[in-house]
Every structure is written in structure tokens, then in C-alpha cells.
Amino acid sequence: MSTLPWKTVWIAGASSGIGRAVALLLARRGVHVAASARGVDALNALAAEGNGLISVHPLDVTDAKATYEMSKEIEAAHGPVDLALVSSGTWKPFKLGDIRTDAFADSMAVNYLGAVNMAAAVIADMQARGGGQIAFVSSVAGYFGLPKSATYGPTKAALINLAESLKTELDGSGVAVSVVNPGFVATPMTETNSFPMPFLMSADKAAERIVDGLASGRFEVTFPRRLTWTMKALGLLPYPAFFWFVRKFVSRR
Numbered sequence: 001m002s003t004l005p006w007k008t009v010w011i012a013g014a015s016s017g018i019g020r021a022v023a024l025l026l027a028r029r030g031v032h033v034a035a036s037a038r039g040v041d042a043l044n045a046l047a048a049e050g051n052g053l054i055s056v057h058p059l060d061v062t063d064a065k066a067t068y069e070m071s072k073e074i075e076a077a078h079g080p081v082d083l084a085l086v087s088s089g090t091w092k093p094f095k096l097g098d099i100r101t102d103a104f105a106d107s108m109a110v111n112y113l114g115a116v117n118m119a120a121a122v123i124a125d126m127q128a129r130g131g132g133q134i135a136f137v138s139s140v141a142g143y144f145g146l147p148k149s150a151t152y153g154p155t156k157a158a159l160i161n162l163a164e165s166l167k168t169e170l171d172g173s174g175v176a177v178s179v180v181n182p183g184f185v186a187t188p189m190t191e192t193n194s195f196p197m198p199f200l201m202s203a204d205k206a207a208e209r210i211v212d213g214l215a216s217g218r219f220e221v222t223f224p225r226r227l228t229w230t231m232k233a234l235g236l237l238p239y240p241a242f243f244w245f246v247r248k249f250v251s252r253r
């Protein structure tokens with residue numbers, strides 16, 4: 001019997017990395033997971049490991065209509081979505097000598113507008129029921145601009161701002177909003193990074209932090225704290241001190 005506050009959790013980005021690890025952890029703890037992403041084979045492989053508690057719902061979150069229709073399909077099959085976790089995302093390192101506006105547009109479409117599509121698909125029903133939770137996996141890369149991050153960071157800053165705005169609107173409605181800001185997690189997204197990734201955490205460990213944090217109803221779930229609290233402190237510095245620190249300690253290669 002699950003001690004978690006959700007019966008049905010919808011995860012976008014469940015086929016890989018953090019979303020996959022959260023799906024498996026929830027299934028182990030008796031929660032039904034409706035798993036979405038574009039890769040059908042990877043979703044089927046996930047479901048095969050899910051004790052019969054993971055259902056497969058292929059979806060491209062950049063398609064607003066399909067995302068809305070998928071929420072109805074999931075609710076019809078599995079009951080109300082108690083938690084929608086938006087873990088879908090893409091990371092394209094920025095190269096100063098090769099600025100690609102299409103990469104900026106793609107990143108914003110998946111990381112930000114995909115999350116908006118998920119919110120649009122679930123929030124009205126949650127409000128009508130007077131309960132539910134939506135959580136966006138953003139990143140500490142959204143706290144401020146860093147080298148290599150110009151394509152990705154703004155999408156994550158937008159996501160943090162979206163979560164804050166929705167929380168102010170939904171407070172008192174019974175619908176909880178959370179934002180998850182991880183540091184570095186070992187997933188297919190980070191496996192080709194050539195720069196140092198301090199305090200790199202496993203996806204399973206990250207999943208535990210996410211599930212515990214969201215179950216407690218916290219607005220921001222961030223880890224590992226040694227990194228993320230240092231980043232928060234850095235963000236409080238006046239710009240000259242901030243840029244000095246980044247020049248001195250953050251690799252631009």
C-alpha cells in the first residue's frame with residue numbers, strides 16, 4: 001500500500017533519465033504511472049519493468065491539442081491525474097561561433113511551451129476537483145546565465161517564472177504547483193558533456209529526492225544542496241562579483 005499522496009501520476013519525459021527513474025520508483029511504491037514521451041519502444045520497455053502499474057501514452061508535448069487529448073484519455077482510463085510531472089526536456093549546448101536560432105526555438109518549444117501545454121491540459125480539471133499537483137522539472141541553469149547555457153538556461157528561467165506565477169494564481173484552490181531544480185544528474189542528457197559536473201548524482205537518487213520533495217508539497221525541490229545553495233548564494237551577489245566568480249571558476253570550454 002502506497003503512503004504517497006497520489007493514485008495516478010502522469011509523467012511527460014518518462015522514457016529516459018529522471019522521468020524514467022521517477023516512474024519506476026512510483027510504481028515500486030504502488031502508484032499508477034501514465035508514462036508519456038515520443039519514444040514508444042522506450043516507453044514499452046519501461047512498462048515491462050513497472051509491475052503492471054505503468055501504462056504507455058506516447059506523446060509529443062509540443063503538440064498542444066494532442067497533449068490536451070492525452071490528458072482526457074489518461075483520466076478516462078485511470079481516473080484523475082493527481083500529479084502531472086513535466087520532465088520532458090532537451091539540452092543543446094550553446095556555441096558562440098555557431099549561434100543557431102532554430103536550436104533556441106526548439107528548446108523553447110519543448111522545455112517551456114511543452115510544459116505550458118501540460119499545464120493547460122490538467123489545471124482546469126484539477127481546479128474543478130479542488131485538488132491536484134503539477135510539477136515542472138526546471139534546472140539550476142535557470143537561476144542565472146552561465147557559459148554554454150544560452151540556448152537552454154532561458155527556457156529553464158522561463159519555467160521557474162511560470163511555476164511561480166501559477167502558484168500565486170492557484171494558492172487556495174487546492175491545486176499545488178512545484179518546481180524541481182536539479183543540479184547535475186547522470187542521464188543520457190548529460191553523458192556527452194565534456195565540462196566538469198560537480199556533485200553529479202544518479203537518476204535513482206534524484207528520483208528519491210523528487211518524490212519525497214513533491215510528496216511533502218514543497219514549492220521548490222532542489223538538490224544536491226551543496227551545489228544548489230551555493231548557486232543561490234551566487235545569484236545574490238552584485239554583478240561585478242558574480243561575473244568575477246564565473247570568470248574565475250566556471251569553465252567556458
Ligand SMILES: NC(=O)c1ccc[n+]([C@@H]2O[C@H](COP(=O)([O-])OP(=O)(O)OC[C@H]3O[C@@H](n4cnc5c(N)ncnc54)[C@H](OP(=O)(O)O)[C@@H]3O)[C@@H](O)[C@H]2O)c1
Nearest residue numbers: 013015016017018037038039060061088089139185187189
Ligand atoms: N540531467 C541533468 O543533469 C538535469 C539537470 C537539471 C535539469 N534537468 C532536466 O530534467 C529533465 C529530464 O532530463 P533528463 O536528464 O532525464 O534527460 P533525458 O534522459 O534526455 O530525458 C528527456 C526526456 O524528455 C523526453 N522528451 C524530449 N522531447 C520531448 C517531446 N517533444 N515530447 C515529449 N517528451 C519529450 C525524452 O523522450 P523522447 O525523446 O522519447 O520524447 C525523454 O524521456 C529535463 O527537463 C532536463 O532539462 C536535467
